[in-house]
Amino acid sequence: MMFVEEPIGVTETAQVPQQRGEQLLDAAVRYTEERHWDVFPGTWLQVVEGAERCSCGEARCAAPGAHPTRPDWASRSTGSGAAARRMWSQQPGASVLLPTGHTFDAIDVPESAGFLALARMERMSLPLGPVTCTPDRRMLFFVLPGAAAKADDLVRRLGWSATAIGLLGHGEGHYVVGPPTRIGGRGAVQWVRRPTPANRWLPDAEEVISPLAYACGREAADARAHLS
Numbered sequence: 390m391m392f393v394e395e396p397i398g399v400t401e402t403a404q405v406p407q408q409r410g411e412q413l414l415d416a417a418v419r420y421t422e423e424r425h426w427d428v429f430p431g432t433w434l435q436v437v438e439g440a441e442r443c444s445c446g447e448a449r450c451a452a453p454g455a456h457p458t459r460p461d462w463a464s465r466s467t468g469s470g471a472a473a474r475r476m477w478s479q480q481p482g483a484s485v486l487l488p489t490g491h492t493f494d495a496i497d498v499p500e501s502a503g504f505l506a507l508a509r510m511e512r513m514s515l516p517l518g519p520v521t522c523t524p525d526r527r528m529l530f531f532v533l534p535g536a537a538a539k540a541d542d543l544v545r546r547l548g549w550s551a552t553a554i555g556l557l558g559h560g561e562g563h564y565v566v567g568p569p570t571r572i573g574g575r576g577a578v579q580w581v582r583r584p585t586p587a588n589r590w591l592p593d594a595e596e597v598i599s600p601l602a603y604a605c606g607r608e609a610a611d612a613r614a615h616l617s
Contacts, residue, residue, distance in 0.1 A: 412481070413477055413481060413482065413483065413484070413485050413569065413570065414473075414474065414477035414478065414481055416485050416567060416568065416569060417430075417473040417474075417476070417477050417485045417567075418470045418473050418474050418477075420473075420485070420487065420567060420584075421467070421468050421469060421470045421473050422470040423584065424492070424584050424589070425468060425492060426468070426487055426492050426493070427466040427467060427468045427487070427488050427491060427492065428466065428467060428468075428473050428485055428486065428487060428567070429457070429462055429463075429465045429466040429467065429476075429486050429488065429564075430458070430465070430476045430477060430480060430483035430484065430485070430486070431454075431455060431456055431457050431458060431462075431483060431484035431485075431486040431566075431570075432444045432445050432450075432453075432454055432455065432456055432457075432458055432483070432484060433454050433480060433482035433483045433484060434453060434454035434482065434571060434573070435482075441453070441454075441573065441574060443456075443573070444458070445458070450573075452566075452572055452573075453572065453573035454482075454484055454570070454571060454572060454573060455484045455486075455566045455570050455571070455572040455573075455578075456484070456486075457486065457564070462486070462564070463488060463562070466488045484566060484567075484570040484571075485566070485567035485568075485569075485570050486564045486565070486566060486567065486570075487564055487565050487566075487567045488563075488564045489534075489537070489559040489560050489561070489563045489564060489565060490534055490537070490560045490561030490562060490563065491534060491561075492534065493518070493531045493532065493533065493534060493591055494531075494532050494533065494534050494535065494536040494537045494558060494559060494560045494594075495529040495530065495531055495532070495536075495537075495558070495559040495565050496529070496530045496532055496536060496537075496540060496556065496557070496558055496559075496594065496597065496598070496601060497527055497528070497529050497556070497557040497558070497559060497565075498527070498528055498529075498530070498555060498556050498557075498601055498604070498605050499526065499527060499528070499555050499605065499608055500522055500523075500526040500527055500528045501526075501608055502528075502554075502555070502601070502604040502605040502607070502608040503520070503522070503527075503528025503530070503581075503601075503604070504528070504581075505604040505607070505608070506597075506600040506601045506603070506604035506605075507520065507528075507581065507582075509600045509604070510597065510600050513600075515592070515596060515597065515600070516590070516592040516596055517530070517582060517588060517592060517597070518530065518531040518532060518582070518588050518590075518591040518592055519531045519580065519582050519583065519584045519588055520580070520581040520582040521565070521566075521567075521568060521578055521579065521580055521581060522578070522579055522581050523566065523572065523578050524571075524572050524573075524575035524576035524577065524578070525572070525575065528581065529559070529565055530597060530601065531591055532591050532592055532593065532594050532596075532597060533591045533592065533593045533594070534560065534561075535560070535594070536558060536560065536593070536594035537558030537559055537560025537561070537563070538558070538560055538561075539594055540556065540557075540558035540594060540598065541558070543594060543595065543598045543602075544556055544598065544602045547598070547599060547602050547603075549602055549605070549606050551602075553609065554602065554605035554606045554608075554609045555605055555608075555609060556601060556602060556605045566578045568580050
């Protein structure tokens with residue numbers, strides 16, 4: 390059965406809070422020590438002939454300065470603050486990448502749908518974990534591990550196709566980009582809901598999938614209507 394809710398006005402939509410200045414090294418260490426998340430350093434941005442380029446050297450890099458440097462990136466991840474400090478001391482500009490599937494998964498939705506769902510979930514006082522938004526206009530909701538594996542089925546039970554409405558899951562074998570990493574000239578990944586002691590306990594997929602799927606379905610339907 391589909392999730393039904395009343396319309397949400399623009400004035401009720403959640404907003405990105407003001408971000409504090411923070412070094413990548415400090416962020417990486419904080420994630421390990423305060424959240425017990427694994428981290429690993431990715432590529433970085435460097436100036437080449439007056440323009441910022443990804444350290445991978447690929448002129449058309451899809452995620453400049455924000456992807457793994459090698460195929461065995463999972464073996465480089467660490468949950469040690471001391472190890473993270475050593476890694477980023479060697480390359481302070483390295484992106485902060487967070488493996489999924491161990492301490493958290495992430496449900497990835499279009500930004501407009503994410504804000505719509507977030508406003509609804511906050512009004513309903515649903516349990517929420519940290520949430521990020523990316524310069525590519527995507528929003529990621531941190532949830533308990535295992536969510537990615539069952540997201541498609543949960544969305545299907547609600548009457549949608551996860552692929553068709555733009556809802557993705559990041560779990561075992563994947564990673565997400567941690568704030569304050571910049572992705573090329575597009576901008577930085579930011580916290581919409583910053584990690585705090587209050588959201589240390591993450592929700593399960595079942596607790597958030599209905600409002601997220603509803604918002605994604607609504608946005609997809611609106612997009613189709615505008616094209617017709």
